[in-house]
Amino acid sequence: MPASRRGFLAAAGLTAVAGCLGDSASKTPSGPLSLPTADERLPLPASPERLRDAARSGGPSKDGIPSIDEPQFVGPDRAGFLADGDPVFGVVRDGVAKAYPQKILAQHEIVNDTLAGTPVSVTYCPLTGTVQGFERGNTTFGVSGRLINSNLVMYDRHTETWWPQMLATSIPGPWNGDPEIRSLREFRLIWTTWKQWRDQNPETRVLSTDTGHAKNYSRDPYGSYNPRRGYYADDDLLFGALNGSDRFGPKRVVMGLRTPSGATAFPKDALRSAGQLRGSVGETPVLAIYDDRYDTAYGYLSPDGRSFERDGNRLVDANGTAHEPDALPLSRVHTFDSMWFAWAGYYPETDVAE
Structure with a gap:
């Protein structure tokens, strides 16, 4: 490398x-x-x-x-x-x-x-x-x-x-x-x-390839996520992390959320399998919900520990009302993909839900 x-x-x-x-x-x-x-x-x-x-x-x-x-x-x-x-x-x-x-x-x-x-x-x-x-x-x-x-x-x-x-x-x-x-x-x-x-x-x-810059947009110069090749495919880093963690492979993808009270991470592959995972930021419980329409997830504050049953890609609450994964009746928190080494590097005290 x-x-x-x-x-x-x-x-x-x-x-x-x-x-x-x-x-x-x-x-x-x-x-x-x-x-x-x-x-x-x-x-x-x-x-x-x-x-x-x-x-x-x-x-x-x-x-x-x-x-x-x-x-x-x-x-x-x-x-x-x-x-x-x-x-x-x-x-x-x-x-x-x-x-x-x-x-x-x-x-x-x-x-x-x-x-x-x-x-x-x-x-x-x-x-x-x-x-x-x-x-x-x-x-x-x-x-x-x-x-x-x-x-x-x-x-x-x-x-x-x-x-x-x-x-x-x-x-x-x-x-x-x-x-x-x-x-x-x-x-x-x-x-x-x-x-x-x-x-x-x-x-x-x-977004068009007509960017005003002379570039070859036929491929990602770092490699490919699908299938994984180049930089994305192995554990090598071009630059180090701010704080080290060997809990997961450095490039394992997590869905992370943070508030002024703390941070939590949900491994994306575990979310795919489970459909939903619970964690916490500070003292507040949070809930991550998988959405198979896009292969993504959304994070919510769930201070009262509300539960939902999955019905296909929808979530059904205790009253029998179905909700899309991005529209639960809870406070949604900004959530995004990250490689584990980067998330743990910035948030070494992060909670992790599996």
Whole structure:
């Protein structure tokens, strides 16, 4: 395994990570910053200063992996570059469905887009297997070129503050040494396959390969999830974890959720088998529900320990009312896919449900 991400990508046939930079590095927003943030700050695994000191270069420099700042979308009939099993990251907002192909995001990591009039950033870190969406207000996010816990460190182009993707929270960095420490407002992206997403959302729009950058989008340069090849297939890491854990294989996929009270992880393969699993964040019980429409899961706070019976892919409560997996009468908590080493690296005290 090459010692750097630049070497890994070059070995995969990309002699220049940045490709054609276009204008992404020069699009500095003007006017005062307006950035929606969460009502409560999410927990950090260490002080902001320690996290800053743990950052290391991932190979490419600032904006060396260019964000997509003017995304174009096509209909399913023009998405011939996608095979049925290709991973996509899907979202529905106000009845409009969009899909972001993994093999495009793997080479850009950030798409600055708009959903139903709301400016957002769709972000993906190939090294940790995490896809997350954030409301971005009147700024845009770029790729800093640094990694913490092997995870993408974004920066906002208004204040040049660092934002580790998985933490969704600002920390100081070399371009802004004293930012306000706050957490971004998140939204859910569903990691699924093109076929599963298209079957449920036949009118979906798909991020086009017309990105304005000279890239080969025929494959993910890190390998393939289906079947597992390349970086995704073995236990080797290009960069280390912030905290080590040998409880599971480092790249076993978990569905993780965190609140200001704590964090919990649900192994995805165990969720497939069980259909639902219980855990806790702090003192609050939580429930994870598997959804076979997309091969994903949703997490809920369940302080009264309510139970549900599965009826196919639906959940039936004590009153006999059936609910879809993403619409239980409980408080839903933001939940996302992650490789185990990355989740445990940021949340070493995480609860784990199996």
